[in-house]
Amino acid sequence: MKNKITKNNLITYGIVLAFYIIVEILMMTGALSSHMKGLLVPMTYYAIIAVALNLCVGILGELSIGHCGFMCIGAFTSAFFSRATENSIPTVPRFIIAFIIGIAFAALFGFLIGIPVLRLKGDYLAIVTLAFGEIIKNVINSFYIGIDGKGLHFSMKDSMSLGMEADGDIIVNGAMGITGTPHNANFTIGVVVLLISLFVVQNLVNSRDGRAIMAIRDNYIAAEATGINITGYKMMAFTISAAIAGAAGVLFSHNITTLTASSQYFGYNASIMILVYVVLGGIGNIRGSVIAACVLYLLPELLRGLNTYRMLIYSIVLIVMMIVNWSPKIIEWRKRTFGRVSFRRAKEVA
């Protein structure tokens, strides 16, 4: 039993590592186009946030449709820090501290939202997280923060009311967001963060705490009757999930130099896109989330040759993939057709 789980986990790490090594080799031999190179970092952070959401949706069993809100917090807090200390701290420690700050703030907000909401049952979390994502976006859009010789200035009205000195630097400029964040993220760092989040989530799932969390998901009443601290475990899983989403946000903000809290990146559409990654990869299947996130992020980019038709084709492919993967009839047909393969797999499981 234990051995099997370890092996299963190792396969997930193995896939990520193998992918990393292959990509690195391709990069060194120059076989990778610059388009592909540009896609690598986004792929890793979407995979990371998919893992985070899968912890919340698949393992904890609570639907969150505002995970991009946590990503947004991680992105803005870390980008703010990096921008503010760009000239005073060397790159490596600064980026590490930026990660810590982004993760900590996302976790803090996950915790704060969790306090009232996770005590509720049913779909309330979904509604509150949806609202949270939208609120965060609008609040950040009205923030004006600048630094000058006198220290930090803050306003929620406009950048003039900051009353900055001439040498001042406006870091967060309302709807213009943060521009000029140092471009620190790269594929290697992305893969390392992905591996760490996989490590955290997979170990959590297979720990005593993880089993308690899954017990809550599977039967709330039975878990409560067994003496499991329901709210506590829910909070734990949700906060970790928010923290990992924050890490994805840090990578996001250090990969492109303009960060605006707009709907394309952090709105509910973006959150639902992440949910699509999780559902397609299999709810509760961590490895599936990673693969689905990579494939679905790549797909519209690889279809660029089809111009505007690619949006249409992307949605059709999405529907087909959902049906092929999850329709009971298709699964049955797959079993009949590829019976030998699945028979062997069934024996392995047994």
Added chain:
Amino acid sequence: MKKFNKVFSAVLASAMAASLLAGCGGAAAGGSNTFKIGAIGPLTGAAAAYGNAVVNGAQIAVDEINEAGGINGVQIEYKSEDDELNAEKSVNAYNTLKDWGMQILVGSTTSACSIAVSENTKNDNMFQLTPSGSAEDCVKYDNVFRVCFSDPNQGIASAQYISDHNLATKVGIIYDNSDVYSSGIYQKFVEESAGKNFEIVSAEAYTQDNNTDFSVQLQKAKDAGADLVFLPIYYSDAALILTQANTMGYAPTFFGVDGMDGILTVENFDPSLAEGVMLLTPFAADATDDLTVNFVKKYNEKYGETPNQFAADAYDAVYIIKAAIEKSGVTPDKTTEEICEALKGAMTQIEATGLTSQKMTWDASGEPNKEPKAVVIKNGTYVSAE
């Protein structure tokens, strides 16, 4: 054996993924005998009108130049990519164009995307000319130039214009604080209006999530006695504001910026409400000079609609590149870096004439020097306000 199978399948899967990735490789190297110009803009989604205008406007210019024998006898190859108004996708689009062999970039269409792409063009040292990226930071690198006015310039020009022509004593402002363009103009307008002969009596914001009801903002401006309302916003919102102001019987002078261009074509909007609206715009589709008439006719024939200022900016951008190439005498067999260096130098020496201005010059900062044109709407058409 079981273990072997699993490892084997994992390796096989990764190999497949790798071949997929590698299949997309094979970047085109330099040394071509045509100039390869790429354009980026939102061709799908909510802002598709702007991206398509840029892509189409540039296409018309490219076709004209190629028909007339190219630049110094060299033809132009042209390709456009979609960025969905997303800075991340804009960088992806840029990388795609780079693989295609792009040497000069006309883009990105929108400010945030343009800033994100400029980070990459800076690293690759590729010449970038954004037709409509108006935020201040778009041209912060020395390889990036722009055709349109910057947001600050529009704010400053508006404040100066209102002051110089004694248009008002009390000014109200309604702006979109979730929009980079709008809040950028607003900020500079307020800064510039300090010490001018008018006073800002109300400044009310709205966001893209509540842009249907402006009665509160209008009422505040009315109560404060504003005799001019400055609208640094896009025309679709402005049309609603004009309609609602009319309903509540409030008739100040409305003053807009180039985003207001297009207000006469809004569906279900009564153009008579826009009578007397003033706006600063670089381009008016019903101008009667030969260049504009010719461009509007071609655009209408090819795409079935009247071009807006985005199309005009992009059209000018291609001709500006042509002028810079001719000035520097650079040839397409040079590397991207060499072309960029040559064009950077040439940009500060050329003097371009185009749809958006009679005379445009640039300094090394990348900002264009051109006169803002103010027009006033009379009898449903733009008339010069001078």
